[in-house]
Amino acid sequence: IRPGAGHLNGYKIANPTVLARIGDDELVELLRGYGHTPYLVAGDDPPRMHQEFAAVLDRCLDEIGAIQRRAREDGVDLVGPDRPRWPMIVLRSPKGWTGPDEVDGLQVEGSWRSHQVPFANARDDDGHRKVLEDWLRSYRPEELFDELGAPVAAVRDLHPAGARRMSANPHANGGLMLQPLRMPHFRDYAVDVSEPGTGAVESTRVLGAFLRDVMRQNMTTFRVFAPDENNSNRLGAVLEATDRTWSAERLPTDDHLAPDGRVMEILSEHLCQGWLEGYLLTGRHGFFSCYEAFIHIVDSMFNQHAKWLKTTNGIAWRRPVASLNYLLTSHVWRQDHNGFSHQDPGFIDHVVNKKADVIRVYLPPDANTLLSVADHCLRSRQYVNVIVAGKQPALQYLDMDAAVVHATKGIGIWEWASSDADGEPDVVMACAGDVPTMETLAAVEILRGWFPDLRIRVVNVVDLMRLQDERAHPHGLSDAAFDALFTRDKPVVFAYHGYPWLIHRLTYRRSNHENFHVRGYVEEGTTTTPFDMCVLNGLDRFNLAISAIDRIERLDGRAAHAREALTNKLIEHRLYVRTHGIDLPEIRDWAWSGTAGPRSSGGSPLREPEA
Amino acid sequence: IRPGAGHLNGYKIANPTVLARIGDDELVELLRGYGHTPYLVAGDDPPRMHQEFAAVLDRCLDEIGAIQRRAREDGVDLVGPDRPRWPMIVLRSPKGWTGPDEVDGLQVEGSWRSHQVPFANARDDDGHRKVLEDWLRSYRPEELFDELGAPVAAVRDLHPAGARRMSANPHANGGLMLQPLRMPHFRDYAVDVSEPGTGAVESTRVLGAFLRDVMRQNMTTFRVFAPDENNSNRLGAVLEATDRTWSAERLPTDDHLAPDGRVMEILSEHLCQGWLEGYLLTGRHGFFSCYEAFIHIVDSMFNQHAKWLKTTNGIAWRRPVASLNYLLTSHVWRQDHNGFSHQDPGFIDHVVNKKADVIRVYLPPDANTLLSVADHCLRSRQYVNVIVAGKQPALQYLDMDAAVVHATKGIGIWEWASSDADGEPDVVMACAGDVPTMETLAAVEILRGWFPDLRIRVVNVVDLMRLQDERAHPHGLSDAAFDALFTRDKPVVFAYHGYPWLIHRLTYRRSNHENFHVRGYVEEGTTTTPFDMCVLNGLDRFNLAISAIDRIERLDGRAAHAREALTNKLIEHRLYVRTHGIDLPEIRDWAWSGTAGPRSSGGSPLREPEA
Secondary structure, three states: OOOEEEEEOOEOOOOEOOHHHOHHHHHHHHHHHOOEEEEEEEOOOHHHHHHHHHHHHHHHHHHHHHHHHHHHOOOOOOOHHHOOOEEEEEEEOOOOOOOOOEEOOEEOOOOHHHOOOOOOOOOOOHHHHHHHHHHHHOOOHHHHEOOOOOEOHHHHOOOOOHHHOHHHOHHHOHHHOOOOOOOOOHHHHOOOOOOOOEEEEEHHHHHHHHHHHHHHHOOOOEEEEEOOOOOOOOOHHHHHOOOEEOOOOOOOOOOOEEOOOOEEEOOOHHHHHHHHHHHHHOOOEEEEEEEHHHHHHHHHHHHHHHHHHHHHOOOOOOOOOEOEEEEEEOOOOOOOOOOHHHOOOOHHHHHHOOOHHHEEEEOOOOHHHHHHHHHHHHHOEOOEEEEEOOOOEEEEOOOHHHHHHHHHHOEEEOHHHOOOOOOOOOEEEEEEOHHHHHHHHHHHHHHHHHOOOOOEEEEEEOEHHHHOEOOOOOOOEOHHHHHHHHOOOOOEEEEEOOOOHHHHHHHOOOOOHHHEEEEOOOOOOOOOOHHHHHHHOOOOHHHHHHHHHHHOHHHOOOOHHHHHHHHHHHHHHHHHHHHHOOOOHHHHOOOOOOOOOOOOOOOOOOOOOOO | OOOEEEEEOOEOOOOEOOHHHOHHHHHHHHHHHOOEEEEEEEOOOHHHHHHHHHHHHHHHHHHHHHHHHHHHOOOOOOOHHHOOOEEEEEEEOOOOOOOOOEEOOEEOOOOHHHOOOOOOOOOOOHHHHHHHHHHHHOOOHHHHEOOOOOEOHHHHOOOOOHHHOHHHOHHHOHHHOOOOOOOOOHHHHOOOOOOOOEEEEEHHHHHHHHHHHHHHOOOOOEEEEEOOOOOOOOOHHHHHOOOEEOOOOOOOOOOOEEOOOOEEEOOOHHHHHHHHHHHHHOOOEEEEEEEHHHHHHHHHHHHHHHHHHHHHOOOOOOOOOEOEEEEEEOOOOOOOOOOHHHOOOOHHHHHHOOOHHHEEEEOOOOHHHHHHHHHHHHHOEOOEEEEEOOOOEEEEOOOHHHHHHHHHHOEEEOHHHOOOOOOOOOEEEEEEOHHHHHHHHHHHHHHHHHOOOOOEEEEEEOEHHHHOEOOOOOOOEOHHHHHHHHOOOOOEEEEEOOOOHHHHHHHOOOOOHHHEEEEOOOOOOOOOOHHHHHHHOOOOHHHHHHHHHHHOHHHOOOOHHHHHHHHHHHHHHHHHHHHHOOOOHHHHOOOOOOOOOOOOOOOOOOOOOOO
């Protein structure tokens, strides 16, 4: 809470406002409850109001000065019981103040009728035109303008000069103040990945250590914002460098609360977004982590920020500001505790409706790729960057060198997982997102177990906008590059993190689009095991393998037994999960083996699962 | 404001809550500022707390009774200065109350550590298991359960019976209480349309008269909700039947404010949405009108309601509730005053990500179709219905008989605008939404003026979900029906109200999809004329006609002059709008002529526009 000011003119379009009609007593209590000391200035006589307002302003400046002295000179920590009630001025003046009193016999000044256009017909109605003339003459234009119509010196010289002019204030053109972040080397935080598709790393925890050191090197220009508790999203390492902002009462059991903390943690996506926008627009840097489903709470605020970026890109004197960086985690595929209400990967869909030159979407499959992407986003300007990455222990695929190459390309063939190097693939298995990547690799292993001669190409997508046409997005692949990855005529089974139709929307112009078969989240879910969530939505390894079998020409007529065994597996899975409440051991313990996987057992799905 | 209750246990996951740490004085002021009389009950000794809470509850019930008597027996109108401050109880008790005091030497009860799982390892750690046992034994289970483990009679008989059981309370299963609305005949409100494509009717104003009479016949079970002023959205006729809900101070100049008003008008989309959801879930009916761009403010709330509907569809004892009806108006194409910040047609994209069996989207092109659609939506159950319709004067196309047929089909060929009755069309001109429909018809007239022998089919879409595959949405057309409308191989120029890629997403499986060329909103806009907004986004008649020319095989090599003249027109338009601030007369005054339009003049676009 800081000094505040509010203006109550009593009305919105055709209605009174609530605060204007609850009485001074309730209004004052409300504002005191918000932590202010309110001062009301009310009336309708302009000269008297000017004097009163000036006096209150002086009084408030004195109070602010006293508070500042208490902190700066007396060294009082202004928190808890010493937290100051900053002054707040409430100006109550009539709506349409000094405008026409009455028009057509109806009250205008001091009523809702003065909203926007207090009278409609000055062009054709003599009465209205007279009202307009009297109104404008009441400002005594002959004293304000010279004979050429230019403002007189008293008006011309009234405003401040230089950077104190409102339009030239550097705080309102934050790019002028912007200093690049001092960045640690993201490679120093790399996870060791000796064999791809192994390990159990919480990718966002790795990112947390990197963010901690970004914080340490930028203690006046960087903040992290978290409606859902930084710790819960595994970014807790940041608290080694700073605290959570807190100025109310503190207790000994509290954890890392301080008035100068730089972690803005409050269970309000709106506040986090608003604070971050203000912070960026005044020339600083920030990072917003959020539960994926609940970032929709700020859809409308994001809209306005994206529109701001698009518009300011066309205004030469507006300098670029730091990008607005979202990390969406606690995502749709891991709902071990929360379930259906916490599942919505659609913020990406919302974001990609905005102008292509201000939005970027990244789905790093593992920790090293996440580091590389985060480094890139923190250095960027004038974008909204959306990064989606899980916080649960997950397999790692790329060592740091490979991750940098992969994140830089944004999309690529994973040679080590592919078996089509000697020619055309029979099928392209594509994936975007950490869970879909794991399921795709497991499906590839299953397919190679059943059909060792199958030529499978694995394509992983980090930068979602690579899928779009190069004419539609600056990151879009050329048709030649796209066709080289996805072929012009082979089946593509695409496992995607979010709503599957987004992939169709991004690729509908591509020559091979009709062979794209996309699996993703189809709004099925509950509180269940990680693998069951995939099964409920048809994104699991067995369904992906079946989808491939159904589309690979060479398998036509050869794959009935494999298909049957995979279907049996799905039933075995369901029985096991319903009985044990956890996933089958072969699912829980699965890792990429580097060789063709075992041919699936194909045993009866109805045998009793082991206890 | 009604009686309230709150519980402050001090913490969220790992942090204190703000209200627990601002001191009782500020808390009480805040709640008094919200209009309550707060009563604090604080402590940690269960027996004493039970007694204190019971005493405060009695006191509050007495106060509520006194307020009710004042209104019911003494006849006091409880508004303005007589508005009661309803009591509110605030219970302050420790988080994890009566749970373990300490675990591993750290305080748990009364601290953030008691969140969810106060100790993690009861299975493997003897100390944790002992804590668990002591904790559970503290409830003296031997007194609560008999030797078979069933609750003893004292527990069994504690809860109320029948409809007073929480799970059986009919107010919590609103469908049980739901009565159908008594509906006026929507045909009685029909607009006279003697010639299609003429007139200047504010469609939502026509709807307002219908809603007024729905209100009159359902004065205890129907409310309208409006963050953006009902009047501004042209639904003001509703105020002939009821008032705006208002219980604060009133002045003589106020317009239709009353405590029992049934128009819920407040500039908070969140409050409107929350009120409406509660109203529907308790068995009533409602109608929510909103500026199109700002309905995104409740994206996340809509999500949860849609998920609720999907889930309850699978619960046999939950009875269907009335649908949640949105009217989105003040839409993207008419920004004569507001501009870019007020443009976002993406709520439709957000809605169609939800499960197909609970969502419906309608784009009625004119007033009679809007009436028919609204009647259908108000009678429906368990859906979210989204209706998009403009509030500005617009052309009308269908008389009531035709509108009912068209709205019932949801999609159809407009014979009167088509010229392909004798055979295959050369092009299908499709449209969805009021402004795109007008631009499409104007483009058709232009095309027929230049190429009188062209066979053009006009398809209008009201029910957007008709475009989807029948396997993907219950309203989806079969492939045969879709192909009959859109052909299997002819070019389709589709003018759509919202983001164009949504049409691709809905139709990508259709056989003729590769010939679909969609125009829509591409995030370009400012405060400008209605037609210029179309031009900025390429949805205008000239661009649509050019798109058709470029794709019609028969015109290959024949259309250079037409194309040039249309391009000239676009330049003429731009010069005129920049000069005069209004659209060209031929645009402003355009109406469907019923015959092939004049061949566009093709004159120099650089001649000076007339003054």
